[in-house]
Amino acid sequence: MNLCSKCFRDMRIKNEQAKAKAAMDKLVNKVFSFPAMVHEPTTAVAEKVKVSNRCSTCNKKVGVMGFKCKCGEIFCGSHRYPEEHDCEFDFKRSGRDDIAKANPVMKVDKVNRI
Structure with missing residues (x-):
């Protein structure tokens, strides 16, 4: 051109x-x-979707260093652990479901001996 x-x-x-x-x-x-x-x-x-850049617990600005939890909220460094922000996400159930999907139960017919 x-x-x-x-x-x-x-x-x-x-x-x-x-x-x-x-x-x-x-x-x-x-x-x-x-x-x-x-x-x-x-x-x-x-209407636009509001993107929050603040910690959901202490309302502290987190910027790009915010930690997104599996419960869907964003937290600062001190509240990033589930115990610190009283997370209601069931990690055990999620792990069990993942294992169940990865390892399906195999039911095999009995072998008849001659």
Whole structure:
């Protein structure tokens, strides 16, 4: 295409923005094409999922160093252990289920002796 690096980068950015806009328009048209969605307020569509960067126990900022527990919460370094934040996730049951899935019970017919 005989473009310099700057022109090529600008052209690539414009193409990506055009693709993103087309995908967004397609999504918006798809969401609003349902008859049940016509009467609902548009704020329900615009809601975003809140990503928390604070410890669920002490509300301390954890940033990128937060520890995600199997219960689905994020904790700081001092509350990362299940005993520290009173985790209600059943680790024993989860382990038993994993072992049961990995080692299915094999029932074999009895061998008749001659």
